[in-house]
Amino acid sequence: MEEIGKFFAENPMAVVIAAGEIGFWVVLAAGLAVRYVLRARRVSAVLLAMVPLVDVVVLVATVIDLAGGAKANFTHGLAAVYLGFSVVFGPSMVRWADERFAHRFASGPPPRKRQGREKLRYEWREWAKCVLACGLAAAALLAAIFAIGEPEQVAPLWGWFPRLGSVTVVWLFAGPVWEALFGEREEVRR
Numbered sequence: 001m002e003e004i005g006k007f008f009a010e011n012p013m014a015v016v017i018a019a020g021e022i023g024f025w026v027v028l029a030a031g032l033a034v035r036y037v038l039r040a041r042r043v044s045a046v047l048l049a050m051v052p053l054v055d056v057v058v059l060v061a062t063v064i065d066l067a068g069g070a071k072a073n074f075t076h077g078l079a080a081v082y083l084g085f086s087v088v089f090g091p092s093m094v095r096w097a098d099e100r101f102a103h104r105f106a107s108g109p110p111p112r113k114r115q116g117r118e119k120l121r122y123e124w125r126e127w128a129k130c131v132l133a134c135g136l137a138a139a140a141l142l143a144a145i146f147a148i149g150e151p152e153q154v155a156p157l158w159g160w161f162p163r164l165g166s167v168t169v170v171w172l173f174a175g176p177v178w179e180a181l182f183g184e185r186e187e188v189r190r
Contacts, residue, residue, distance in 0.1 A: 013075035020058040036105035077160040084137030123176040130171045134164040
């Protein structure tokens with residue numbers, strides 16, 4: 001436990017990113033709870049509109065930290081990756097949570113289970129979103145690298161590019177390739 005405290009003390013951006021991730025889910029859950037439990041649609045719409053603001057806070061904190069002369073480290077790169085994935089996957093995560101809240105609290109239909117070709121198409125779309133998210137993260141990293149311009153200050157950010165490549169390859173094989181090879185098959189009707 002002491003090591004975790006030391007890590008966060010030495011990496012204030014890690015605190016910002018962790019708070020951003022927690023904030024995303026808290027604001028999302030609050031917005032959906034207000035919508036389906038309290039039945040306050042307008043308040044819910046305002047809360048759900050605030051979900052992307054969490055990303056803006058993480059981005060602004062990162063820019064302020066780096067502009068203030070901080071040497072880029074792992075957590076600054078993680079902030080760029082968080083931003084890319086949050087922008088691309090945020091709307092679908094909101095829809096995913098909304099579908100489950102509607103089912104649980106508003107007698108909505110149960111979440112649909114994808115199978116066969118539909119599941120395979122879904123996995124390919126999710127992988128394409130992963131590629132887009134990694135591309136946005138890479139663009140954010142490059143923007144930070146070139147905006148700061150000091151090679152020794154931004155050297156750790158370059159290490160994120162191979163990580164992003166690894167994520168896309170692993171996702172490819174764990175998602176659509178796995179589904180194509182081992183997923184449930186639709187029964188052929190004769």
